[in-house]
Amino acid sequence: MDLIDRIADLAKRIDSMGPNLQTEEATKNALIMPFIQNLGYDVFDPSEVVPEYTTDHGVKKGEKVDYAVKKDDEIIMLFECKKYGAKLVAEHASQLYRYFSVSDARFGVLTNGQQYMFFTDLDRPNQMDEKPFFSIDLQNFERHEVEELKKFTKNSFDLENILNTASDLKYTTEVKKILGKELDDPSDDFVRFLSAQVYSGRFTQAVMEQFRGIVKRANRQLITEKINDRLETALAHPLSEDKEILHTDVNPDEAQGDNGIVTTEEEIEAYNIVKAILRSKVEVGRIVMRDTKSYCGVLLDDNNRKPICRFHFNSKQKYLGLMKEKIESREPIDSLDEIFKYSDQLVATVEEY
Structure with missing residues (x-):
């Protein structure tokens, strides 16, 4: 079974079990351990997955991270877990931040069993970034996100390969969010920028609102036309054996x-x-x-x-x-x-x- 099928099965598990998961431990047992297992790591083998992994940070001794994932006897990922339904907020990431800085792991994962946020140290060496470079929501994911997730599986894990693409992935994700927001709800600056390319008259508030609607419609039409063009190309070229x-x-x-x-x-x-x-x-x-x-x-x-x-x-x-x-x-x-x-x-x- 391919990873996308295993993740889809886990998503069904979330649908059926989610409402009954009232504690962090229940979430770990029902959702997070199966997720780690789906990545190819044996959650019952302490040489691969160490629960309650102890870390020391400054004067704080004996702090524990929920799971440390190992490969070739080296820690590669730390998992900080919250109960299902909990909002993943900054203070949760700050706990993972402390663990990250005193371990050899290059990746920290913050999760509530449904959402998984992957962090690394792109900005400053050995200090976890404030924002994740990759996130996936198991109840609303895309195929390309699973392809990124595959890089963290036991058989495919390659530290340098992930780090080489992490920066592009992080900023691509941020730019997509900005573009998505601008296209769904265009800001005044975005409307001015586009309208200046095609309109030379006096730019009043009425013109602003007119072009705001135009930008929204143009975006929808552009997406539809792109898809239809691909379909027409497909229909114009019947399939052959080769x-x-x-x-x-x-x-x-x-x-x-x-x-x-x-x-x-x-x-x-x-x-x-x-x-x-x-x-x-x-x-x-x-x-x-x-x-x-x-x-x-x-x-x-x-x-x-x-x-x-x-x-x-x-x-x-x-x-x-x-x-x-x-x-x-x-x-x-x-x-x-x-x-x-x-x-x-x-x-x-x-x-x-």
Whole structure:
């Protein structure tokens, strides 16, 4: 089972167990230990995972960090844990900061079982940064985030490789947050900057508000057009035995043709039917196809926590997988046109999200 599948299973565990996790110890046992185990480290082997690892800091002796993860007899990560649902705030990171400075670990992880924040010492050697360079939320994660998480697995861990990309990852994340905020709710400075490129008249408050709406609409249209361009390119180049289509939502490493994933014309046509059904309820740019070996899935917002439906077209009898409260039921279909019979169910699934 690949890491993304193991993380998805753990996310389901959070859904079912989360409300019952009232203490830090319960959170560690139910969620955090399985997470560390999913990274390939044996939580029951003290040569790999040391619980209640003791550190000394100045006059404070015997301070303990929840877990120290080791590889080749060297500590590589420290985990500071809080109970499920707890907000990960600055004072929690300050505890990890003290542990970090007196150990040989280059990575500190602050977590509440759902969110994991990874810190290192990019700004000053042996002093943990104030902001994480990488974060992942197990109830709302993207494929590219799991690819970053893979770097911390036992089989893939390479200190220099992670550190070489940590700086770019940290600032890319920060810039994405700023861009996302500006595009969703443009600031006055951002609106002025863009409008100055196209508008030469007097810039009044009324013009400001007009361009604020224009910026929002332009952003939505641009994203939709980019996605539609990729789909049109895909449909214009039928699949052959030696060529596969690279979709915007397929991991480039999986699209090389050596992993057995082949996106068929029928799956693409079915995907377009689903988009046609849902376009009156949601922007088509939010409906994304993600192919796997066993089925072809359709997601909302490219989020595997928001499955809309699945196409099981790899056998003689085709099935449409419908979702209700994230539980799949398979309906046999003989032609793709039959997907239209399930329009109400597809719309209901999107409305759940």
